[in-house]
Amino acid sequence: MSIDSKKILTYQKEFGKQLKKIRLSKKMSQLDLAASCDLEKTSISRIENGRTNTTLKTMIIISEALNVNIYELFDFEI
């Protein structure tokens, strides 16, 4: 039995919230973050709102720009 898509969406949203939380703790705007990791502000917004199923590559790029270990992006309860 496989995981249902509702749970995936919930997880995506929580991941986005966690990203936003870390970004704000660094006092960066979405534009700041986008600029410092060469991603589009549109993409940052999509990720933070759980409207996209982001990739490992993007996670790595973002965590480097935020100066956090990537697993901090997963430091939340579901």
Next chain:
Amino acid sequence: MSIDSKKILTYQKEFGKQLKKIRLSKKMSQLDLAASCDLEKTSISRIENGRTNTTLKTMIIISEALNVNIYELFDFEI
């Protein structure tokens, strides 16, 4: 200044190694894992060998099938 693609590939490979390590610790074959999370064995192989830039959704599905928290997939040094 952005992260270089060599580092991304290195990270992908390490992620794959970590996945393989966890899978083997659970005494599962790639086929076992594929079956238990309804992914293709081809996809599991591609991920474990760092030949693909996998997604959050796939990470979630795999971590559920392995009964580990998703951040365990990132418990490695780069």
Next chain:
DNA sequence: CATAGGGTAAGCATATATGTCAACAATTAA
């Protein structure tokens, strides 16, 4: 009122992850 900053969103193009199927290699066992 206007302007600026922060964020969201639609639309389209391009790149690529995964599904799917087939083939193949290596290992183990009979």
Next chain:
DNA sequence: TTAATTGTTGACATATATGCTTACCCTATG
């Protein structure tokens, strides 16, 4: 040898992430 298990790889189709542009909504500030 043959057969089974495990894993890898190529090719193609489909789905979708991101780049990119434009436009919009708020809020604050002039």
